[in-house]
Amino acid sequence: MIKSFLKRFYLVLILILLYAPILTLIVLSFNNSKTRSKWGGFTGKWYVSLFQNKEIMNALFTTLAIALLSAAIATLIGTVAAIGISAMGKRKRTVIMGITNIPMLNADIVTGISLMLLFIAIRFSLGFTTILLAHITFNIPYVILSVMPKLKQTSKSTYEAALDLGASPLQAFLKVVIPDIYPGITSGFLLAFTMSLDDFIITHFTKGPGVDTLSTKIYSEVRKGIKPEMYALSTLLFLSVLILLFLVNMTPPEAERKKKTHPVKRILVRRVAPALLGILVLVGGVYYSTSSNVAGKKQVIVYNWGEYMDPEVLTLFEEETGIQVVYEEFETNEIMYPKIQSGAIAYDVVCPSDYMIERMIENDLLAELNYENIPNIENIGDTYLEQSKQFDAQNRYSVPYCWGTVGILYNKTMVDEEVDSWSILWDEKYQDNILMQNSVRDAFGITLKYLGYSLNSTDRDELYEATDLLTLQKPLVQAYVIDQVRDKMIGNEAALGVIYSGEAIYTQSENPDLEYVIPKEGSNVWIDSWVVPKNAKNKENAEAFINFLCRPDIAKMNFDYITYSTPNEAARDLIEDDAIRNSKIAFPDAKDLENCETFKFLGDKNDALYNELWREVKSH
Structure with missing residues (x-):
């Protein structure tokens, strides 16, 4: 009985780990509030907004277009290459297959950077076309890998017999060889499609302005805060896969399916529909890749x-x-x-x-x-x-x-003392409740001002002192963030956060318990x-x-x-609104800015030093 219980408990635990994140995502797609940290009631507006969001729809179309086009072209090239390789002598075949396998073993980031540098060197404008070429390039080895085993299983005597019976080489190839290796071609296409659909690294390095796939779009959203429309899209993608799996598993056996399915219907489903889909994506892809050039000077x-x-x-x-x-x-x-x-x-x-x-x-x-x-x-x-x-x-x-300032946003229900100094960011009682900006100049600027120095300091002793202080602070920091500070502070996930003044105005409208202050030591006034x-x-x-x-x-x-x-x-x-027009956060008094400075460029050498010291802080 205990053994049976443990088996069930283990199964339930696995299912929870697998599907709890997806369930959370689905719930958030119906949240009326833009922030994940606050439940604003049930709504379906994000699904409506999703299909009205030009950026997300373009990213979805680009993803599908590139995946289908690159998979189709890579399958064609890869299949022809596999046939050529199989006809080689054993030694040559071994060498060529070793070279073919290198891109699959190579890190994606190396492939991505290499392709980017190649496109720049030949003065190829980064955009839809470069992404497509890059995806075709890294998909071809996977197709070859899928087709080669099937070619090894193909009997040459069958092909020769077809020739002896009067078939031309092309007819023999199409009627004998292709049916034998068809499973390998299909698996190669599906593998290439999946790899392309899910790729981020290579796409990131070879894409141009205004061109996004779902992977790059989601990455940019995560960096600044995911929009609810993305939750809705992810939910629809999950449900589509779920329905597809149900349909596949409920499909009757091949023999029974052939008896029930009308021949015309089989032709429509197997050949016409995929052909039409391919043509649609091809035409759309060509239009999408050339649309930016059509505008010419009007862009x-x-x-x-x-x-x-x-x-x-x-x-x-x-x-x-x-x-x-x-x-x-x-x-x-x-x-x-x-x-x-x-x-x-x-x-x-x-x-x-x-x-x-x-x-x-x-x-x-x-x-x-x-x-x-x-x-x-x-x-x-x-x-x-x-x-x-x-x-x-x-x-x-x-x-x-x-323009604006950098200051401290704090939750009045979690901080019961006056906040007027950067020193509170080093107070151990707020361990795991402090959010710091993931920006080298902001992080060092805050620390230098706290120490009484200029935030444009180039004095090595002062910078090393700031480095030591940031390293000392690191165990107290919950996270180094950029735009994510908004959601975390709105959702009461942290007591203190370093934030830009404009973000503070928005967070206060969502959570009245939040207060913003420019510390007395001074801060950064930026433009x-x-x-x-x-x-x-x-x-x-x-x-x-x-x-x-x-x-x-x-x-x-x-x-x-x-x-x-x-x-x-x-x-x-x-x-x-008088309250906004006269807001001390949006438009602070001159007195509040007395000790504030504007960041200056400190030279490439000092800039490199700042970055080196920041890496040192983050690596501890």
Whole structure:
């Protein structure tokens, strides 16, 4: 009896471990609140919103198109290659099969980076086509591996007998060889399709702006906070697989199925339907891969922070100007910079932070703006243009977009003391209840200010002291996060979190127990601005885009959506809610900013030192 109970308990435990996460995901797909940390009631709106979400639908279509196309092409090439290899002598076949197996044993990241460098070297624009070529490349070995065993089982005498009976070589091949190796071809296709469908690494390195598969889309969502629509999509994918499994397991035996199924129906199901699906994906894939080029000069490629613009603004811009927006997001300045520096992708307009703009100017990566194309810059306050001169001396390269501070967000029900100093982030009683920014400059800036130094310090002794303090703090930190701090603080998962002021406004609207403070030691006052890279192909369109964003009503739309402070004074006048327009979080008094500084670019050597010390902290 005990043995029987343990067996059942083990089975139930396995099922819980397997399906509890999926059940959680399904429940969240019906949560009326955008945050996973708060139940807002039952709703089905995310499923409706899913099919209205152009980005997710494009990612889904791209995923299926690339998976089917790459699998089909790789199966064709791989099958032909396998036949050729099987005809070789034993020694040559062994060598070729060894070379073929290397890509399967090689790390995906090596393959991905290698293909990316190859495409850049031959000046191939990264996009749909490069992803497709990359997927075909890494799928071919899997097809060869699937087909070769079936070729070994094929009898050459059967093929020769067909020739003796009057069949041509092609007829003998199609009627004798193909049926024998068909199971291998089918398994190779399915394996290639599955590998392509699930791939992230190679896709990540070979994709261009505006092109996402589900894997890259989900990755970017996780970095900034997954949208509820993604829960809905994952639920539908799970149910589709579940239904398919039921149908497969309930299918009658082959002989019985042939008796019951009408011949015409069999032909429709087995041949016509797959052919139509293949044609649909092929036509759609060709259209999708060429659609970005159709726009020609009427296009602008935007590279912006995640969740940093109202999607409706992009739609309005396209409708009013006829310029197509290709939109891509990044998580940190440090992720954005190498892409611009490499020149692998020619972005037209980018939104870096102050110190990174200074670095890009110093390294000659930016084009001077033509302010005749940006007349709406008159709406930007003189205060912010003057502050921008700290990193753009003559305001020649940048136009302010958003600004704010870095401070501490704390839960008043979990912290019963006055919070006015960075020192609380090192208080042992809040162990596992502290969230730190996963950003090298922010983490060191906080620590340097706490120690009484400048957040732009390049003094090695001061930096080593900050490193030791961050290392000492690490056991107290629950997690190093970026945008995820919002959900965790809203859901009462932590007592204290380092956060940007704009995020604080949103979190307070979701959880009134949260309070934001700029510590007395001072902090960072930052400005994110629009710039145009020197290799931009659509500079005038980029300036038209910046000008559009400087329009008061558009700046107000973005402020309402992202809740980050706007430098657009005309837009601030449009804010109807007095509490928001006069918010000390969004628009702090000069007194609150007395000890605050703006990040500066410290030079490549010091930048490398910061990164080295940050890796040292994270590795402990």
